[in-house]
Amino acid sequence: MLIECSLDILQRLKEAGYDNFEDPYWWPNSGTFEVIVGAILTQNTKWQRANESLQMLKEKGLLSLEALSEIDTKVLSQYIKRSGFYKTKAKYIQSLCKAIKNEFGDFETFCAKVNRQWLLSQKGVGEETCDAILNYACKREVFVVDKYTQKLLQDCGYEFESYEEIQNWMQKGLKGWQRLYPGYELARVYAIFHGMIVEASKDKNFKLMPKA
């Protein structure tokens, strides 16, 4: 799959069928609490590894705000071992769950009231994780900028100074691309395009045609 490096690259990704997801927002079980846990678990790790940990937690009945707030972090770390960085991630997950519980009470209230600044002040939540939670758990109109996106734009010859600059540029541009998905809410359009970039980037058959 050779995709021309041009302004309408996102449309090409769609035409190439990279938007064929199981979940309407691409991220598995979007709009639920487990997106928060998955967002931490998948840091610098393949999604498959993060998902194995999620399934383990689900089996043990631990995939809830309450359970993860109370579990011993040493026990938790053993359940998420396959996702790598398991000791630090166990601490991050628990402290975030405790903070959400204390500050908002439950997941629904969290989604309704949380803002970027609060999330970013939590240990283990950087810009990408923060925006992943806002878009995929809370369905906010926020575009997630990850390494794939940065590399794709770089390969296309665009240069940016910061995460925020890329995010603003993408969000502005994607409002125009919303016409490709009539009737979809903007948050979902952001979600889908980020998902397409990830899926295309992971696809070994995907190649960018260098600019002429």
Add this chain to the structure above:
DNA sequence: GGCCAGGTGTAAA
């Protein structure tokens, strides 16, 4: 055996 995977925090320059 080296390199990478849906990053982040921290210390040192």
Add this chain to the structure above:
DNA sequence: TTTACACATGGC
């Protein structure tokens, strides 16, 4: 305010 490094496992 940048840069380097630690965090850790599993698959290729």
